[in-house]
Amino acid sequence: MGQGISCRTGDENGFFSAVQFGDLETVQALLERDPTLVRQGTVYDRQSALHIAAANGQIEIVSMLLDRSVNPDCLNRHKQSPLMLAAMHGKISCVHKLIQAGANILMFDSLHGRTCLHHAAYYGHSDCLEAILSAARSSHVSLSWGFARFVNIRDGKGATPLHLAARQRRPACVHVLLDNGALVCASTGGYGFPGSTPLHLAARGGSLDCIRELLAWGADRLQRDASGRIPYAVALKRKHVACAALLNPSSAEPLVWPSPLKFISELNHDAKALLEQALMEANREKEKNILKGTAYSQPSPSHSDAGIDDNVSEASDTELCCICFDQVCTIEVQDCGHQMCAQCTLALCCHNKPNPTTACLNAPVCPFCRSTIAQLVVAKVKVVTDIDRDMYSSKLRRSRKSRNLSEGSSSFKGLSAVGSFGKMGARGSGRIATENDCIDKPFDP
Template sequence: MGQGLSCVARQENALFSAVQVGDLETIEALLKREANVLNHKTAHGRHSALHIAAANGQIEILLMLLEKSSNPDVLNRLKQTPLMLAAMHGKISCVKRLIEAGANILTFDSLHGRTCLHFAAYYGHPDCLEAILSAARSSPIAVSWGFARFVNVRDARGATPLHLAARRRRPECIHTLLDHGALVCASTGEYGCPGSTPLHLAARGGSLDCIRQLLAWGADRLQRDASGRIPYVVALKHRHGACAALLNPSSLEPLIWPAPLKLISELNEEAKSLLEQALMEVNKEREKNILKGTAHSLPSPSHSESGLDDNISEASDTEVCCICFEQMCTIEVQDCGHLMCAQCTLVLCCHNKPNSATACITPPLCPFCRSTIARLVVAEIKDHDGTDCDIGNVSSSKPRKPSKSRHFSEGSSSFKSLLTVGSFRKMGDRGGAVRIAAETEWMVDKL
């Protein structure tokens, strides 16, 4: 009897070792000896072969196990599924295959009461977050639970995936979650200090990139946790001076992602990317002013600082934005076809902190023709030869002299009509980011 048990143990160890390294031949040989070997689990963690394949990214083994009718939601000792382990280790191909096989994205483990979405956010895998969130939109969960509720699902201690991403210094995951509707000002239960928002947790972790992301999406610097602390105080306590400078309530407010843009149907993804880059550049300039004269240097944002300057600041002679006369026109307004630079588009749509009572409920209007903006897309720019030019490849060894846009000149009635357009608002503290130049033209203050 004891010899029989020893033989089974050796077969199990051989199976799990083969799965871990992707030895398909050994697995097939073991299956010929005992077809039931795939149902065995490890002695300590009660991991199945599917758990081990998912955690190690062994996609061929995982596909073979799924074809042999392995349960995609088999549980280990902590009630974790293979999908959770794949998300934990960032094995995106395994995540996608398990979801295709019908794995439940709403299973909670027994250790912290977390889902696969929590694990992807905690361990910093934005591609896995995207795959899970895409699946949630088209799954019965979106109907029964609601997609917004799933994005903000809480673990046993009241933490959403956004809280975990902020605490673990995961700016890319923060961006992904916010882009899918995560609540930027949600408070925790028992996680961290009770009542902490993602901004409190980012302040505790000391990540400038996380703080930038959260502030740009409207996080409230004055919101208090259960102990009455604002994020600024948390950053000071943990000696994150540069973070504290940005979170100081007396410092200049950052511009936030414009809520009216959410009302514009079919916002082009490329246009959205340009606008987000412009927003980052605007806030980066504000950060420099905030940290000027302090003992804190400003680390570079995680995104490239040079890309936006090279691509946008040097405009072609025929496509200079005639609102600021500085940037190249990169955004086209549809259906009227008028062009603006990304920064002026932000100015048109940005406003101070959203207020449910006063927030804009209609899309902004084109400043040139006053028609409703139905869509924003990346503009197609033509070079001097009349051929299309990709705005991502515009470069020049020296600045070019701005000229008038083809849409109107300074003396035209269209240009003069801008003086009465009320869509541009003063924003931020201490004078705002945008001012109207007296009697002559719109000027965008250093954004």
């Protein structure tokens, strides 16, 4: 919904039409003649000038009206505020301006009992969603209501913003909400089918991207709705074949973002982006096997020695990860300073699906010095000299050859550019997974 609301009114001076189309000069002239126009509304929906300007993204008129002390929380016929309409129509500049003017982000409309957060999630405006969440985190809402409570706020039918984003196929909004603490396994009340989780609703909508995001944040494929259906059954009923394949309980569990770890919650933006990308790449590699035979299957890239040499050549000026010898070191452990690629870092953190009954996980240790990892940052690029290039190429070939000859190797197995994770043994690296708790172990309900 990128278009703003239309203004159909019999007002002979054309005030509301001028507001809708951003004719600032006409609006100012009409207000000089009759200042009471700012308090009037359209005949049927009782949209004020501020509602119309916000919904149509007319930021200059929004600013002018707010400068004239117009109430930022004025309501239309459905008790919707200008901020709700700006979020609904994706007018980010108006969202920022209204929040800056003190607009109340905790107001509910009378149509569905939804807030501006619900509207931004439903219509897929992730930038508006982030602006509202940022305001909630830094305002009285965080102190009086609690930020986690606001992120999981329910509408009149018991749907959280995450439920709405999943149902409407809005993966970017799903990601933003999960990243801000949305409950991935929350059940609905009367929205959709009673007891539905965001995963049920994503299965119903047939969004592979939403399902990927939810599974990567620990959504339970075995959780049932009020009728006893798991998300897999919902996808099958709706004939979403690829979605059903990912949701099948017998399929391999995806890697899950290790949010319970304290240093993960404290990652800076750049380090977090690197690890999130590595996580999604690793899960997509798993998907290739799961989706074989469906219309969504894709050919796997070849991992020949020739391909390895190409990778070495492309990364010849930077230091390769000493664990997998495939990827450039992008993550650094502080304070010891040891470096790894993002894939190997994830293998340290994501070896088990988090147990929802466990408040926190034991922090993993650095595989080089075995000190507890307290912080991760983006690694500074280390330049590799010409003398070292042959050494890296040789190490890489030997590593690949030994892994092909022996599946019992004590190093990371199959850690490649596409993020296929394996095990790390005990020799100077720290324990990652055993035969009994490796990544692909089915999740017990």
